[in-house]
Amino acid sequence: MRARHKPWAEDFLREQTQYVELNPTAQKGNWRAQFSKNQPIHLEIGSGKGQFIIGMAKQFPNINFIAMELVKSILVSAVQKAVESQPDNIRFINYDAKDLSELFADHEVERIYLNFSDPWPKNKHAKRRLTYHTFLQQYQQILKDDGDIVFKTDNQGLFEYSITSFSQFGMILEEVNLDLHELNDPTNVMTEYEQKFAAKGQPIFRCRARFPKK
Template identity: 70%
Template sequence: MRARNKPWADQFLKENDQLVQLDPTSHKGNWKQLFESNSPIHLEIGTGKGQFIRGMAKQFPNANFIGMELAKSILVSAVQKCVEEEQTNVCFINENAEKLDEIFEENEIDMIYLNFSDPWPKNKHAKRRLTYQSFLELYKRILKPDGEIIFKTDNRKLFEYSLVSFSQFGMRLEEVVLDLHELEDPTNIQTEYEEKFSAKGQPIYRCRAVFV
């Protein structure tokens, strides 16, 4: 997801530190205390402009949601919306997914969402895909034993690659959907990309996987 550079992004995020955790490593093992709630913690990696995570937070008020986004110029859009809507069960971190084990303790997360991740189509960039083995190792570390990964994409090749990656890692596929909108799942919250691609008739793929 590309966005124009916003020189004011750093200052804006600092001014909204009730929503943006500027030093997320300091909360490792204590994220429930931060939310002041014992509710499950759901993590979206690559939260973009935040439409998905805001929708999930509204639909599931008894869960807490953390949105991770590396690009500050994109993250500010998500934060702005949450400020306007005064959502209290959402917070954001501006970090790279490679640092997950520095930010979260073992078994601290209940659910991970990977929505429309960068496909990194060239084989030489496979290690950057969020469903590559090294990332799966991080997810397994921070997820509870019964925690799920829910993965959505419009990219057929990335979806196929990810199904193989999950399986080779020894994960169990709980669900594989080749046309999510044909399924008409009433609980599905669409991302900005999802709305854009589905409007063009592009099938949306989804799978749910667990570690065994």
């Protein structure tokens, strides 16, 4: 579903400098200094309305979180949640994931979350999938040695594609789960999409894949 246009979104984001990094490329290699505590950095690509990343920031205060979202009219909802809950370990950026190397130095991030990414089901659009090999190359570059990706989706086709893509890239599959909510994992924080699909009894797929140490 296309996000409803919010003409006030850009002005709102510019006002929230406590949470929104307006010039993210300038922070390359220096992201830890943007937080009140020097802690490991986890990155979510495609934060949506922010339910996941705000929940993670609350549950894991010993980690600094960066949430990336391309659509400003969606990002404002996530930032509004942060303004209401006031976590001190989260920053938001409005940027395109295909340019990660412009934002982060080599090995600056310890974990990447990909939650309910657009499946781009047509074969001709495969290169747009966030688990396509050109994205994996960027992830490997910005992640620390032995860094990992946590991937969740309701789309079985995208999940199968991603497992294959990870394996062909030489990644190590640490977890492959075909029905996440059967685990009753108390540390699992649901996204808005996940909550909706789970309520309908739809299985949620999750995997964790690690890049091998060089």
